[in-house]
Amino acid sequence: MTHWVLFGGRFDPVHRGHLAVIDWWHRRHRTLRRVVVIPVGRPPHRPVETTTPFHHRYAMLALALRDRPWTVIWDDELYRPGASYTIDTLHRFADRTGARPDEIIFVMGADAFLSLHTWHRFPEHLNHCTFAVFHRPPHSFNAIRTYHHRYLPDVPLVNGHPDPWPKPPAVVWLPDLTVDIASTRIRDACRSGRPFHIWVPPSVAAYIQRYRLYTSFHSPGGSAA
Numbered sequence: 001m002t003h004w005v006l007f008g009g010r011f012d013p014v015h016r017g018h019l020a021v022i023d024w025w026h027r028r029h030r031t032l033r034r035v036v037v038i039p040v041g042r043p044p045h046r047p048v049e050t051t052t053p054f055h056h057r058y059a060m061l062a063l064a065l066r067d068r069p070w071t072v073i074w075d076d077e078l079y080r081p082g083a084s085y086t087i088d089t090l091h092r093f094a095d096r097t098g099a100r101p102d103e104i105i106f107v108m109g110a111d112a113f114l115s116l117h118t119w120h121r122f123p124e125h126l127n128h129c130t131f132a133v134f135h136r137p138p139h140s141f142n143a144i145r146t147y148h149h150r151y152l153p154d155v156p157l158v159n160g161h162p163d164p165w166p167k168p169p170a171v172v173w174l175p176d177l178t179v180d181i182a183s184t185r186i187r188d189a190c191r192s193g194r195p196f197h198i199w200v201p202p203s204v205a206a207y208i209q210r211y212r213l214y215t216s217f218h219s220p221g222g223s224a225a
Contacts, residue, residue, distance in 0.1 A: 004104050006105065023068075025107070034072050037074065039075070042083050090106070102167040105129060109136035135174070141173055145157065159173045
């Protein structure tokens, strides 16, 4: 059975940590069909004016992923009115691709998983995919296990690399996948004039500099024209 891996986020900007997640799936998951990267349209938990416009975030993703043919950028959320909810994305992805719940893996960082109970229509998501959670310091597996016991006591929690991959509902902890880079750190470096290039691909760094993103000279609603 092949699997679609869905990886959503603001990607504001996309950085080497995001790419490490994408590359990890390409190396490790033998049933991978595609990693589907999903830039959120309108984040429901953040003021819209604090998020860089979609066209900039999409352009940076396209630059970062152009040499990774096992990826595809899903732009569906750009055309969806109102806030972007994961449950709607899962429904729309299944409708458009015909993928079954047991063919969809939704990957997220530990920080996102620990806020899952605040998501719209939680925990319906677990009927439509298997969750895969990677390490985001300082959140450890113990924190994931405690949270899981509180909010998802009837859902299996697997620590490691199951073979075969569990069918939904299930949560898998990926102990050897760690991301310790944050987009917030990159934006703060840009605003203060500090170096940020080490955290992003050269093409993305050039794009940020060209359009003066994340600086006092850039308005979040600015144009890329």
